[in-house]
Amino acid sequence: MVNLKTFFVCLHLLVLIQWVKAIENGTQSKGFLKQLDSSTWIFGNDIWNLTQGRQYATKLWYKEKDLVGKAVGHYVSYNGAQSDLNWTSAAIVDSGSDFVNIRFTAKEGDFHWVIYDGLAGAYQYFVNHALPTLGEFRTLWRLDNETFPNGRTSVRDGQLPPLSSYVASTKVQDETWETANGTFLTKYDWSNFVRDTDFYGVYGDEVGSWYIPGGKDYYNGNHLKQELMIHRESQTGDAVQLNMIHGTHYQASSSDTFGANKTWGPWLWYLNNGSKADAALRVQQEVRAWPYSWFKDASYQSRGSVRGRLVLSDGRPAAGATVFLGDNHPNTTALDQGRGYYYTTYADEIGAFRIDDVRTGSYGLQAWSNGGSIADVSTSLLRNDVVVSRSAVTNLQTLRWNVTSEDNTIFRVGAFDRKTTGFALSGPTPFEHGRIAKCPANLTFVVGRSETGHWCFGQEALGTWTIIFSTNSSSTSTSASASTSTSPSTSNFTTTRAAKLLISLAGFASGSSADILLNSHKIGNITSGSALLPSSQDTYRGATRAGEWHLLEFGVEGDLLRGGGEENRLDFRVTKSTLWRGWLWDAVKLEWV
Known part of the structure; x- marks a missing residue:
C-alpha cells in the first residue's frame, strides 16, 4: 500500500509537470494555483512553489530545496497563537500577462498572494470581513532552522541562538533564559521600531527570506511603535519571521474593532540567495513604487x-x-x-x-x-x-x-522626546534584556554640574535617585515650617510661588513603585496599578529607548520650595521593586506656575 506522504509527493510532481507543459504550450501564465483536494492547494510560479493546507502552508520549494522542512510553515493568526485562520477555499481572482492574484478565504477574511513572473516571492495583503476585536494580528513564516541560522532587523544582525542554547539554559520569564555565564537569551532582542524598518528576515549562506514594507500606513501606532520581528522558536528551533501587522508587544493596550474591507498591506515577501545587499536594493524599488499602481482597490x-x-x-x-x-x-x-x-x-x-x-x-x-x-x-x-x-x-x-515659557523653568533633566535619549545605558542598541538592572540603586544629580548622561535610562531597584537644585527665586519669606524641616539642608526661607513638577516617562512596566518627595515632603508617586500608569511590559521585554509614554503632573505648594539660592532636594524613592520591571525616563521638569 502506498503511504499518504508518497501519494501527495507524486501528486505534487504530476501537477507541476502539467503546469510546465501548459507554459510551454503558451496556454498558461507562469503563476499558478492547483487544487489537490478539498483542503490542499499548490501555488507559485516558475521560481518557487508552496503547498497550502487548511491552516499551514508547507513544502516551500525554492532552489531545489524545501525551505520549511520539519518547521510549521506559513500561517495567519490573531491574538497570539490562539486563533489560526482556516482556509475554506482558494481561487485566482485576477490575472494579467505577468501575474496572478490568488485569494485564500477564511471566515475572518481573505489573504492574497500576488505572484509575478520572475519574482522570487509574492506581494501579500489581507482584507477583513469578520475579524473580532483584537490586539494581535499577524502573518508569519516558521522555516527550517538549519537553512536559516541568522536573522536581520534594522538594528540587529547575526546568528539566531541555536536550539541547544535554550536546552542548556534556565528559563527565567516569558521566552527568556539565563545561560550558564549569566547572559540572557530572549526573543525580544530581535524587536525593532516598526516605522524605522527597511527590511527584515532570516537568512543563511544560500537563501534568505525577507519582509519588505514599501509603505507602512497599515501598521498600528506612531513613530514609537515597536514590535518583535524575528526569533528562534524555543520549543522546536524553527526560524521565525514575524509580520505583526497589528501588534501589542510594547504597549499597554491596542484592542481595536475593524470595519468591513479594512486592508493590511500590500507588503513584499521576498526570497533571494541570502544577500542583504540585494534585499536593500529591493527596498529602494518598493519604496519608489509605493503606493502600488497594480493594486486595483478604489480606496487604496x-x-x-x-x-x-x-x-x-x-x-x-x-x-x-x-x-x-x-x-x-x-x-x-x-x-x-x-x-x-x-x-x-x-x-x-x-x-x-x-x-x-x-x-x-x-x-x-x-x-x-x-x-x-x-x-x-x-x-x-x-x-x-x-x-x-x-x-x-x-x-x-x-x-x-501653545507652550509654557522657558523663563518659568526651575530645572529640567532630559529632553522631551518620549524616549530615553541621552541618558546612561540607553544605547547603543534599543533592546537588551536586564539592562535596567545595571542602573544604580542610588543616584544623585546636581543641576548645573551633572551632565545628562549621569542620569540612567531606567529605574527599578530599591533605593533613591535625587536631584539637587536651587530656585534662585526672589519671592521668599520667613517660614516656621521650613525651619523645622527634616531635609538635610535647612533654611529659614521658602518661596511664595507655587510650582508644577512634570515627569515624562518613556515607558512603564508594573511591579515597582516610588514615592516622590520634595525636601522630605511627599508630593506624589510612581505606582503600579495607578489608573495613570497602565503597564506596557517595556522594561520587562528589554526595551531601553521607549515603550508606552506617560506624562505625570504634580502640584507643588509654594512653601515647600526653598528660595534665596538655598539647596532643594527632589527624591524618587523606590519603595517596591520587581526585577526588570520599572520605568524608562524621558524628562523631569520643575516649573513655576
Whole structure:
C-alpha cells in the first residue's frame, strides 16, 4: 500500500509537470494555483512553489530545496497563537500577462498572494470581513532552522541562538533564559521600531527570506511603535519571521474593532540567495513604487497630501517636531491607535512638514517634541478634522502650538522626546534584556554640574535617585515650617510661588513603585496599578529607548520650595521593586506656575 506522504509527493510532481507543459504550450501564465483536494492547494510560479493546507502552508520549494522542512510553515493568526485562520477555499481572482492574484478565504477574511513572473516571492495583503476585536494580528513564516541560522532587523544582525542554547539554559520569564555565564537569551532582542524598518528576515549562506514594507500606513501606532520581528522558536528551533501587522508587544493596550474591507498591506515577501545587499536594493524599488499602481482597490488608490508649518506660541519654529496623522477626535494615545491608517514624519528646521500619499478621509494631526532646539517643550498639539481629498493637497497653513515659557523653568533633566535619549545605558542598541538592572540603586544629580548622561535610562531597584537644585527665586519669606524641616539642608526661607513638577516617562512596566518627595515632603508617586500608569511590559521585554509614554503632573505648594539660592532636594524613592520591571525616563521638569 502506498503511504499518504508518497501519494501527495507524486501528486505534487504530476501537477507541476502539467503546469510546465501548459507554459510551454503558451496556454498558461507562469503563476499558478492547483487544487489537490478539498483542503490542499499548490501555488507559485516558475521560481518557487508552496503547498497550502487548511491552516499551514508547507513544502516551500525554492532552489531545489524545501525551505520549511520539519518547521510549521506559513500561517495567519490573531491574538497570539490562539486563533489560526482556516482556509475554506482558494481561487485566482485576477490575472494579467505577468501575474496572478490568488485569494485564500477564511471566515475572518481573505489573504492574497500576488505572484509575478520572475519574482522570487509574492506581494501579500489581507482584507477583513469578520475579524473580532483584537490586539494581535499577524502573518508569519516558521522555516527550517538549519537553512536559516541568522536573522536581520534594522538594528540587529547575526546568528539566531541555536536550539541547544535554550536546552542548556534556565528559563527565567516569558521566552527568556539565563545561560550558564549569566547572559540572557530572549526573543525580544530581535524587536525593532516598526516605522524605522527597511527590511527584515532570516537568512543563511544560500537563501534568505525577507519582509519588505514599501509603505507602512497599515501598521498600528506612531513613530514609537515597536514590535518583535524575528526569533528562534524555543520549543522546536524553527526560524521565525514575524509580520505583526497589528501588534501589542510594547504597549499597554491596542484592542481595536475593524470595519468591513479594512486592508493590511500590500507588503513584499521576498526570497533571494541570502544577500542583504540585494534585499536593500529591493527596498529602494518598493519604496519608489509605493503606493502600488497594480493594486486595483478604489480606496487604496484614493489619496492626497497634507502640509503645514508648526510654530510655537513663543515664536520659535517647531524644528524637528514629531508629526503624526491618525484618528480624528482620538480617544486613545497615538501609540495605541490601530483601527485606521497612520502616517508619520518630522518637521524640518523651520517647522514645515508634508505627508504625501495619505488615504482620503478625516484625520487628527498631532505633534510633539523630538528634542533638539525644542527639547524643553512638554506640551503637544492636536488638530482635528484634517480632511484629505483625492489628488489634492490639504494646506493647514501655520499651526500655533501653545507652550509654557522657558523663563518659568526651575530645572529640567532630559529632553522631551518620549524616549530615553541621552541618558546612561540607553544605547547603543534599543533592546537588551536586564539592562535596567545595571542602573544604580542610588543616584544623585546636581543641576548645573551633572551632565545628562549621569542620569540612567531606567529605574527599578530599591533605593533613591535625587536631584539637587536651587530656585534662585526672589519671592521668599520667613517660614516656621521650613525651619523645622527634616531635609538635610535647612533654611529659614521658602518661596511664595507655587510650582508644577512634570515627569515624562518613556515607558512603564508594573511591579515597582516610588514615592516622590520634595525636601522630605511627599508630593506624589510612581505606582503600579495607578489608573495613570497602565503597564506596557517595556522594561520587562528589554526595551531601553521607549515603550508606552506617560506624562505625570504634580502640584507643588509654594512653601515647600526653598528660595534665596538655598539647596532643594527632589527624591524618587523606590519603595517596591520587581526585577526588570520599572520605568524608562524621558524628562523631569520643575516649573513655576
